[in-house]
Amino acid sequence: MNIKKFLERGALSRRNLLKSFGGGIAVAAFPGCSKDDDGDALIFETADSNPPSVLPEKTFKGACRPNCWNSCMLDVTVRGDKVVRTKRARLGTDETGLNGLNEEGYYDRICLRGLSHVQRMYSPDRVYYPLKRMDDRERGDLNGFKRISWQEAMNTISGKFHEIISAYGSRAVAFITGSQAYGETTGVGPYGRLASSLNASSIASNVDMALTLGLHRVFGPDRFPFFDSNELSDMPNAQTIFVWGSNISETQVQSWHFLADALDEDKRRKIGKTGRATMVAIDPMFTVAASKADYYVSPRPGSDTVIVLAMLREIMHVRREWTDWEYLFNDTVAPFLIREDTKDFLKQSDITGSDSDNGYVGLTIDGSFSYTSPNEKGKPVFSGTYSDYDQEGDNISVSLANGGAVNVSTAYALLKNHVAEWTYDKCMEYANVNEETLKKLTELFAAPENKPVTVYPGFGTDHYSNGHHFAHALATLSCITGNVGKPGASCGLFIPFGFVLNTVPLASGGASSNIPYLQWRDVMDTGKFRGEDYPIKGLWMAGGNQISNMGDQKQNFIDGIIPKLDFIVCSEVVMTDSARYADIILPAAYWFEAPDIVAKANHPFAVINEKAVEPVGGAVSDWKITQLFAQAMDKNGAYNIYRDFAYTEEEYLAERLKGSVDYKGDPITYERLKEEKSIRYLSNLAKNGPFIFGEDGIYKGNATMRAEFYANNMNLMMLTLYYMNLGRDFTEEERAFERLPSWEKPIEAWDGPGKDDALTAKYPLAYQQEHTRWRVHSQWFHVEWLMELAGEPFVMINPQDAGDIKTGDMVKVYNDRGYALVKARVTEKMRPGQVSIPKGYQRSQFKGGGYQELTTVKYHPAAVNQAFYDARVKIEKADI
Amino acid sequence: MPQLVMVIDQKRCIGCHSCSIACKLENNLPKDMFYTRVYTNRVAYAGENELGMDEPEGSHVISGGGFVNTPDRRSLMLKYYTKGCQQCAKPLCVDACPYEATYKREKDGVVIVDYDKCIGCGQCVTACPYNARVSVTGDEEYYKGAQDTPVGGQGIPPHKKNTVEKCTFCSHRLDAGLKPACIEACPARARFIGEEDNPSNEIYPMLNGAREKECLLPEKNTEPSVYFLK
Structure with missing residues (x-):
């Protein structure tokens, strides 16, 4: 690139400026540029090309903590005042719970997302300063914002909220949060506290609750959701592993090695087992995980409960000797x-x-x-x-x-x-699983030579309206076969959320009211919830990108809810689907720009996150955002909420850890965690093996x-x-x-017996949204290294369903709720009858519409859970 | 000459591209440039984009309600080949270079490009049957951490226009006693490195055990140093 071109491009937007300034050769064309002096020349071309010397750098411990569950510990390398590298770091300090397989640190891991933090942190899409939507711009206009000061931002927000609360009461302000970070000072944590302190309303996201409901029905509600399973390092102890409705090999790539070790004869020999374990995958889509399985079943979407009920019948009526009577x-x-x-x-x-x-x-x-x-x-x-x-x-x-x-x-x-009706013929008719297959699946689950059995369920089955029945049935099957409470035997997820954390008491306020997202639009339309007045006028979106991740995005959220709100605030790290609909955007610090602790993960460690660098631009941590707001709010009258936030970030973290103990019963303090970096808080009863649930x-x-x-x-x-x-x-x-676990057909996706003939004729294809390796929900949507490989949005369709649609064609995927314009990919990954658009692309990345327009807010009243995959669509070639 | 070889366990590899991204970060590679990428069986040697990624062989057979796959009968197959420079024992690129800019290191057999000698003529790019080499013309867009701070590892050779680059097994890391970035990062723990004929090496039993192994394009007689364990 020549200098003229560089200068021309430099006159454009900051985004372009950044990109062109990033050009190594362009930089080298400015030998006098002072920016080159601090090490730049050592990486890029120099006059003499001498071997580079070692650059001064410092390394911090960071916790990668999106809602992928893995919460990996990373070494975060800083040169100058910037993070330049992330790499996997040691998690855990001793051999406890490692199952004797501690080569290279059994819990040390990183993935492609963890490797690309530098691009997230310094992305052109990063929100650097408080932004205000300009008066003449519509909500949703990505370019409709101007920079304002923190003072103006906080005065505006507290003023508006005060106005709303004065007129309509504190319930008229609502908070909606997501799962952006498993932290305490960054992400959702501080806003839950703020909502309670303010007696405001909270919009519950109603996500992933069906799996939890079904498992907790059986195993009890004394734990947080998602904690019904053995520690993952126990997986090599299993003789058979069922991966059911999960693509662990893409969505939790960091945990795949535990399963891979179970399939590895040499690794199994080290823990005293003979031969490898057997892997079974059940999923309508041929996922990467399915490709690794010894046995792969592709059932009708939404029919998984039938398979479990039929397996129960096989054991209780035919193969009674496989019952674990003692358990x-x-x-x-x-x-x-x-x-x-x-x-x-x-x-x-x-x-x-x-x-x-x-x-x-x-x-x-x-x-x-x-x-x-x-x-x-x-x-x-x-x-x-x-x-x-x-x-x-x-x-x-x-x-x-x-x-x-x-x-x-x-x-x-x-x-x-109850299960007697689920005969082979009926199982075939409903789930498209025949007698021979069912018998083999039952044998793999229950025969003595195949035990112990571990089930690794994802949220695939949860995303249908009948998902809680599946989980209830699965837990029941594990009980009947005794595949619970033993090394190698469990049937849930291991995410001991917040297990060690103290709830720092509020000085003011109380519990905020939980309004389900799935009913939110009705509440906006009627002003009523549970018969009481809820005139919601103000909204704060934080710790997650809810407009991208909630069902029926367009009709329900963007067109149904957003226009009825007088004022919207969004705390965000980057410019998301949610941020663009806000009136004020507040720049939240990234994970390595603030001190934090993480005690939510699919591992049993409390983890430190050290502040590695100052936040970019004017960003501050979510904790500080809530502090600033509380201060501003108190100036408006008798709110008196700042006292709940009168802690520094580190003081608050220390409070959160009060009362926490490690697996030996010794206290986990913030000082100790800073010293040791990670501390195990769970192990099995003998205190030296992997944690065994229900032991x-x-x-x-x-x-x-x-x-x-x-x-x-x-x-x-x-x-x-x-x-x-x-x-x-x-x-x-x-x-x-x-x-008892029962069959109910899915609300919309179902095309089996009892299907809605009119609906299936109008919309012939079931629709799901595959979670891929490129993103965690919508996070990382903008990261260029990953996008070079992930490409633009596409829909996957089986050749039998594609008709004259060819790979690469632009198509319109639509139903009554909305549409998405995407490229078609004709592929054998998909089961005939079901299509998928990979989840997490933002609306700005589609040629039109978006993947989340097509999903529904219809739900099962017992589960109150978003049924993202319970939808149908039609696909046509698009003329663009 | 001792020869470093890389072993990739296809039973463990999940095609997650963490190796590709770790390499990109470590070597501060520009936009659209990868030293190593992930290919599926169907398109192992051809170009690939997101519309072909993870594409299985076979067909999604559901009629009759049987297993799609069992240990004995597989209707759908998917396996991954991560592909960068094969560090050939008989590298065609070295023979093709008119300027002796590309050479094999004596100590470990890694093929290196000397950017001071290379003029980017591209003859090695054409000669390489694996399409493992990339030309650096000077028009590349380099990502940088933040405005003016380069990202990645310590000690990578400076990028230089009118040269050819490729995977070096992270020779700068090898020299510092570290494993290549792709191996350090691999979440599947599917990648291994070591000297081919050294029995004390962790890869020795892998290459000399019961598992079937495969190299890419053996018919080219380049004696590649990357093995895929089937």
């Missing part, structure tokens, strides 16, 4: 008696008439009853041979204290009867202390109280239906 009767509610009239558990007090008798009733072989205390795990009540238990436990009459009688059955017998067989979140495959906890049958209060009453029939 079933010692650790689950299998022997407990269920009343036919109420569908509820028979209580000791039902028989004795004394309210102080609060035990549950289980059956013994001679027909007498045994009581178990809810305060300690009940001892086995069964005294005969396990195999004939169900014949004794079905439909017997019990005399009650009130003089009446009621028919009861054991939970085991109810389940056995003691005590499920202390459940009233029975047992695994409740027959759901006992009313809150968990319906998420109404546990996560989401819809203000909706459920009928007795609905409640009874949710007790």
Whole structure:
């Protein structure tokens, strides 16, 4: 590039200026440029081309913490005042929990996203200063912003919020947050605190809740969501691994090596196992993970629950010898008696008439009853041979204290009867899985030679409206086969969210009200939620890019909700789909620009994140943003909320860690974490192996202390109280239906028996949004190194569905809710009948529309979960 | 001459491109330039973009409701070849260079370009059957961390216009006692390096064990130094 060209381009936007200034040769054309003096010439061409010397640099510990779960520890290298490199660093300090496979540090990892932080931090799309939408510009105009001072930003926001709260009450201000960072001073954390402090409304994102609901129904709600599994370093102990609705090999590439080791005979020999494990993948899409599996099944989208129910039938009715009777009767509610009239558990007090008798009733072989205390795990009540238990436990009459009688059955017998309808033929008809395949899957899950079994479920099944039934069924299957609570046996996710963190008490305020995103538009239209006034006028979007990640993006969010809001603030790191719809954008510091701690991950370590550099431009940490706002707000009147934020970042982190202990019971303090960098807080009972979920067989979140495959906890049958209060009453029939894992067809995607003929004719293809290696949800959407490989948005379609559409053609993907203009990719990755647009591209990256316009806000009332994959579309060639 | 070889375990490799990005970061490579990239079986030696990436062989057979894949019968296949310079024992590029700018290092057999001697004539680019070399013309757009701070590793040879570049097995890192950046970064732990004939090396049992191994384009008689374990 010559000087003239360089100067011409330099006159353009800052974005272009940055790019051209980045040209190595262009820089070399300015030998007198002072910017070259601090080391530039050492990398780029010099007159004498002497070998370069070592540049002065400093390395900090950083925690990469998007919501990919992995929270890797990185070495963050700084030269001058800039981060120039990230690399994998040591996570963990000793051999505990590593399963004897600690070559190169078993938890040391990085991925292509972690390697490209420098481009995220210094991207032309980075928000450098507070920005205000210009008066003559529409919301959504990417170029409609001008720079303002922090003072003007905070005066404007606090002034507007004060105005709204004065007129409509504190509920009229709402916060919507996402999963941008698993941190405490960066990302979502500070805004939840601010919403509570202000008594404001919170919009819950309703994401990934179905998997949690189903698993927590069975294993209890005493933990945060997403924590129902053994530590990942335990995976090589499994004999069989089911990867079900997950593409671990793209979305958690950092965790793939645990699974790869299970498939590696040499690695298995080191932990005393013979031969490699077997891998099974179940996914309608031929993912990278599926390509690694020994057995791969491509079921009809949304039918996974049927497969589990049919496997349960195969075991309970045909291969009864594969039942783990001991686990079933010692650790689950299998022997407990269920009343036919109420569908509820028979209580000791039902028989004795004394309210102080609060035990549950289980059956013994001679027909007498045994009581178990809810305060300690009940001892086995069964005294005969396990195999004939169900014949004794079905439909017997019990005399009650009130003089009446009621028919009861054991939970085991109810389940056995419940799954009886899922024959081979029916499984084939619904799930497109035949008898031979089903029998083999069951054998792989339950036969002694294939145990222990680990299931690694992703959120693929969760993204259909019936996802909670799948998870409930899966946990039940694991109970029946005893694939729980042992090394190599588990069936959930290992993300012990916030396990070690203290909730720093608020001085003011209280709990903010949770409004489900899935009902938010109704609340905006009616001004009411649960019958009460919620006149929401102000919105703060933070810690995530919710306009990109919430269902039915255009009709529901952009056109349905955004125009009804008087004022919108967005805290962001880069210019996202969400930021462009804000009236004020606040520049949030990037992860290595502020001190932080991370205790949310798919590993059992608390991790330090050291501040490596000052934030770019005028950015400050999310914690400081909330501090600045609290100060400004207090000036408006009697809010008095700053006292909840009167901590420096590091003081706050120290408070958060108070009361935390490591796996030995020793305190984890901020000072200690700064010294040791990472501290393990979980291991197994022997304190030296991988953490094993349910190892003691005590499920202390459940009233029975047992695994409740027959759901006992009313809150968990319906998420109404546990996560989401819809203000909706459920009928007795609905409640009874949710007790056992059941089949319900997906709301929209379904094209099997009972399908909506008109809908499937109008929109012939099911639609999902593959999560790929290039992004974590929408994060990294703008990173050029990755975009050189990821390319522009495209839709994947099987050749059988493509008709005259060829790879490279522009096509319009559409339904009643919206559209996306994309290139077509005709590929065997897709199952015939389903298409996919990779998730996370921003609206500005599409030729028209966007991937998230096509998704729905229809939901199952028990799960209140976004069913992103439960959608149908049509595809046509586009003339552009 | 001792020969360093790289071993890529295809059972572990998930085609995630972390090697490509680690290389790009380490060597501060400009826009659209990669020393190493990931190819699938179907397009192993051809160009590829996002519309062909991860493309399996075979077809997505669902009629009859059987397994698509079992250990004995696979309807769909996907495996990855990460491809950079093959550090050939008999490199055609070295023979093709009129200026002796490209040569094999005595100590480890790594093929190096001396940017002071190279004039970018491109004869090596044409000679290389693996399309592993890239011409640097001076029009490249280099990314830099922030305005004026170059990114990447220490000690990379300065980029110079009118030269040809390629993967060096991160010779600057080898000289500092470090493994190449792609190996350090590989989350699948699928990449290994070592001297080919040294039995004390971790790659020795891999190359001399029961696993079948493959090199790219053996018919070109270049004796490439990158092995794929099947």
